[in-house]
Amino acid sequence: YGINFKGFCIFLSFLFTFLLFLAIASLFLIPNPLEVLNALKTEEMIYSLKLSIITSLVSMIFVMLLSVPIGYALSRYSFPGKSVVKSILDLPIAFPELVLGLALLLLFGQSFIGKFLEDFGIKIVFTKLGIIVAQFFTALPYAVRIIYSTFEEINPRYELVSRSLGYGEFETFFNVSLPLAKNGLFASTIITFARCMGTFGTVLILAGGSYMYTEILPITLYLNISYGNMEMAITSGILLIIISFIAILAF
C-alpha cells in the first residue's frame, strides 16, 4: 500500500518528464539536419542571433547592476514602503509579459516620460533600444528574487561582525556580503541572460517584430512560423535552447 503511493508519485514524475523530453527531442529530431544548417546560414538568422546575444548581454549587465542593490536593500534594510517595493518580486506572476509590454508601450509611447525622452532623441518604442528595455523589465524581477533570497540566506551576523571590527556598511558589503553571495550572483546572472534571450511577448509589443530590424531569435521563430517556414522557426528554437544551455554550462 505504502509502496504503491511512492511508486505512484514517482511514476507521475517520470510520465511528465518523459513527455517533456519527447517534445524537446522532436524539436531536434523531426527537422531535416541539412535544412537546419541552411537556415543557420541565412542572413536573417545570423542577424537575429547577433542581435539577440548583444541585446541580452546589455540587458543582463543593467539588470545585475540594479538587482544587486535592490535585493540587498530588500533583505537587509527596513524602510517605509518596503512592502510596495517587495511586490516587484511577485510581479511576474500577476503580470504576463504581454501586458508588461503593453504597459511599457503606453509609458514610453504615450505618456510624458516618452515625450520627455524623445526630446533628447531617445526612442524606445519599435526600436532596438526597446528590445533592451523590454528584456530589462522582464528579467529584473527574477534577478531581484534570486539575489534577495541569496542575501536572506546569509546570516547578517557576518556583516555585524565586520561592522564591529571597524568597517562601514559599504566596505562590509564588498568585503563580506558580496563574496558570500558569490554563488547566488552567478546563478542570477545566468538566469537573467537566459531570461533576456527568451523574452518574447514584451519585446513583440514594445519593440515590434520587424524583419531584420528588431528581430531577435524569439521573433524569428514567430515570424517564420507565421510564414510557414518551419525550418527557420525550428532552427531559431534550437538556437535558443543551445545558447541557454551553454550559458548554464559556462558558469
Next chain:
Amino acid sequence: YGINFKGFCIFLSFLFTFLLFLAIASLFLIPNPLEVLNALKTEEMIYSLKLSIITSLVSMIFVMLLSVPIGYALSRYSFPGKSVVKSILDLPIAFPELVLGLALLLLFGQSFIGKFLEDFGIKIVFTKLGIIVAQFFTALPYAVRIIYSTFEEINPRYELVSRSLGYGEFETFFNVSLPLAKNGLFASTIITFARCMGTFGTVLILAGGSYMYTEILPITLYLNISYGNMEMAITSGILLIIISFIAILAF
C-alpha cells in the same frame, strides 16, 4: 558614508518600483474609460474572457493533480533518474514559452504521438484543447517548484512520527503532509491559475491565435494591437491584471 550606501540601495529600489507602477498606471489612466467599457461589451471580449477563465481553471486542476505528487516525490523520495526529473524545475529558465510551444507543436502535430491521438479523434494542434495543453505544460514546472519547496520546508520527522505511530505512507501523506503543506498548496494554486491566464507564446504556437476560436485574453491583446485597436488591447490587458489580482485576493 554608510548611510549613503543604504540610501543608494533604497533609492534604486524605489526608482525601479516607481517606473513599474507608472507603467501599470498608464495602462489604467491613458485609455478613455468609456471606450474601455465599450470594448468590454464586445462579443469578442466576452468570448475571450470566458474562454480564458474556463481553460485556465481546467489547466489549473490538471496541473495541481500532477504537481502535488511530483513535488512530493522530488522532496521525499530518492530514486534513480531523480536528477533528470528535477531538471523540470529549471526548465522555464532555459526554455522560453515560444520554444516550448514549438516543441509541443512538433510533438502533437508531426510525431507518432500526435497521429496516435488523432486516431482517437483527439486534436490538439490549433484547437481549444491545445490551449489547455499549452497552459498545462507552461504552468506545471512553476507549480512543481513551489510545491517541492513547500514539502522541503516541512520537517520529514512529522511524517516519521506518524509512520511510527502506525500509519502507512498514504495515510501519513493525507493526515500530516497535506495539512502542513496547506499554505504552499494554496499559493501554488493561485500562481498556477495566474500563470495559465497569462500564457501567450505557447498558446500562440500550439493553439494558434484564431479570432473567436482559440482566442484567450493574451491573444485578444495581441490580435488587437496588430490591428491597431488600442482600446481592445488595453482592455484585455486590464482584464488580465484584474483577474490575477482577484485570484490573489480571493485566496
Next chain:
Amino acid sequence: MNFLKIEDLSIDLGEFKLVDVNLEVKKRDYLTIIGPTGSGKSILLETIAGFYKPEKGRIYLEGEDITNLPPEKRNMSIVYQDYVLFPHKTVFDNIAYGLKKKIKDKEKIREEVTQITEVLKISHLLHRKPTTLSGGEQQRVALARALIVKPKLLLMDEPFSALDIKTKENLRKLVKKAISEYETTVLHVTHDFDDVWSLANKVVVMKNGKILQEGDVNEIFYKPSINFVADFVGTNVLDGEVIGKEDGLTKIKVGNCVLLSVDDGEGKVRLSIRPEDIIISNNPIETSARNEFRCKVEKINRMGNLVYLTLNVDGIMLRCILTPNALYSLNIKEEDIIYALIKATNVRIIAKNVEGECRS
C-alpha cells in the same frame, strides 16, 4: 532470547553512518546512548525505527526479523528533541493520533488519553494547540503521544536538551514514572550525563558510527574500557606498571607512588580513578582503604556548584571534586598539604600492556 537484537548494522548517509553495530537490549532495559556529535547516535535510533534501510545487518525484535518491516509495523515510538508535535492538531488529537489507528471506540480513546495525561500532568492542556505550549509542556505531550500506543520500544533522541535545568529534572521524574507504569523498554540518545545517572541502567558509548563500549552505568563510568570513553566521561587516567600482588590486590607503580587495585593485571597498565571517588582529609586516616597519599593542593577551581582540586601526589596530578561545604569544613587552601584516600575498588585497570607516558 534478547528483546531487541542488532547484528552488524551498517549504513552510510554521508555525514552520519553506522559501522557494524551489534547491540542487545533486554525487556524493560533503559539504555542510554552517549557519544560526541556526529557519532551516529541518532541514525542508530532512526534505523531501528525503520526510517532508513540498513545496507547490511539485521534487526530482531522479540526474535522476529524486522529489518525490512516498514516503520508503521514495528510498534516503536520516537520522541525528538524538537517535539515534532502536529501543529494543526490539538494536544488531545496529537496524543490520540496513534491510538485512533488502532481502536475506533472514542470513549476508550478518551479514557486512555485521560490516563496518560494525568501521569504526565498535562490534562489541563488538552484543548490547546501545541504551538501555544512551553517547551517542557510540548515534550510531555510528545511523550504522551509516544507512550499511549504502548510501544514495544520507546526511542528518544536527546529529548530534554532543548529544556532548562529545572524542566529537565521535572521531566526526568515524569519519564521515570511513566515508563515504569507502561513497562516500556527505552533507547535514549543523550549528551547529558544527568540523563544517564538518573534514568538508565545500561549505557552505550558511540563514536564514528561504532559502539566503543557498552555496559551497566557503573561499569562505563567507573571502568571505561577505552581511553576515549574515559576521557569522555571525565575520569583520571594514569599509566603505571604492575609490580606484584599484596593480600589479593594488584600493586601498581605509578611514578613514585604505589597504588593498590582490586583488578588483575600485569606489565604496563592504564588506570582510571574517578575524581569524585578521591576522599580528602586533613590528617592521615586509619581505614580499610589501602591507598592513602600525602599530597599538595596545586589548584582550587570553582566550577558551578562544585570545586575541582588539582592534587599533586609526588608528581602525579589527580583531579578531585568536592562540594563547597566539604571544602569549607576541611578548610583547604591552595598549597596546603592534605591526604587523599582512594579505595582499592575505585582504582580500575582500564587497559593492559600499554605503551607510552603517564598522562593526567
Next chain:
Amino acid sequence: MNFLKIEDLSIDLGEFKLVDVNLEVKKRDYLTIIGPTGSGKSILLETIAGFYKPEKGRIYLEGEDITNLPPEKRNMSIVYQDYVLFPHKTVFDNIAYGLKKKIKDKEKIREEVTQITEVLKISHLLHRKPTTLSGGEQQRVALARALIVKPKLLLMDEPFSALDIKTKENLRKLVKKAISEYETTVLHVTHDFDDVWSLANKVVVMKNGKILQEGDVNEIFYKPSINFVADFVGTNVLDGEVIGKEDGLTKIKVGNCVLLSVDDGEGKVRLSIRPEDIIISNNPIETSARNEFRCKVEKINRMGNLVYLTLNVDGIMLRCILTPNALYSLNIKEEDIIYALIKATNVRIIAKNVEGECRS
C-alpha cells in the same frame, strides 16, 4: 565615572525586547548576563554593539554618548555562539581583518596575529579555512579576531554553548588568560553557571527584557533578591518569621525550627540557603556555626557526578549537594538520621514582609 553606562534602554523587536534597562560596568569588569531563553540577553548585547537603534535610552562609553554611533565607530568586538567566521577567508585573514582597517603595516599585522594566536594556541591553523576546523578551534579563532583589535568592550553571546564540556573548560582558561593579557572589559551572555563561576566578577539576571538583579557573583548566588532569581540559581527557598535577635543574629522561625541569620529583618521573611552550603555530619559537631539540625535523609538522588540529598528537618525539606566521596566517607543511606549544619552567614534573607506558605 563608569566605563559603560546604560540608561533606560528600551527596544521592542517583537519576539525580543528590552524594557528600561539600566546598567553600569567598570573598566576590566567581567560581567555575565544570565536568564531564561527570550529574556533579551542577546538583544542587549547587540544593542550595545550598535546593531539595533534603541527606541529609548542612552548608552555611554567612557562618558561619551554613543547611542547614535554606528557599530564601526564603537570599538567593541562581538563573539557569537556559531563563531561567524568568514568562510571565504583563511584563519589568518579572519584574525587580521579588523586590524587591517586600522594599520597598513603588514609586518606589524603579522606580529600582532602571531602574538594573539600564541596566547590562544591556534598558531598552527593560520593557513586553514575556518570550515575545516573543529568547533573549539573556530571559537578560538573568533576570539582572536575579536581581541586583536583591542576592543574597549568584548561582547560574547553564549560563546561556549555549542562546545562539549572538555572544550568549554579549555576555552574558559584561554579566555581568562587572553582577557587579562589584553585588559578587556567583557559582557558575556550565558546560560551555563560554570561560565559565571569560573570567569565573572559581576552577574546580571534578566527576564522578559528587564534586569531583575545585578551584583557580584556571590551576591547573586547567595543572596538572590527575587524569587525567580533564587529559583533560577537553584537555592533552597524557605518562608519564615523573625522572632527576635540573639548575639547580633536574627532568629527566624521556619516551621518548628529556628534559624539564625546574619541578615537583618522583621516580620515574615523569605530565606535562601544554597544546597552546597549545608554541611553534613553523622554526629553533632561542636562549632561556631549556630544552625545545627537533626534531620532525616528522605531521598538520595545521584545526578551526574553529584549526589542530591533531600533532608527532612522537622517537616522542612532542604536540598543538599554532596560528592559521592563525601557520601561514602559519611556512609549515609536513605532514612538515616544525620546532622545538618548551616553557618549563619549562609542563611540569607532574600525578601521581607512576605505573604504565603512555606515552600521548598
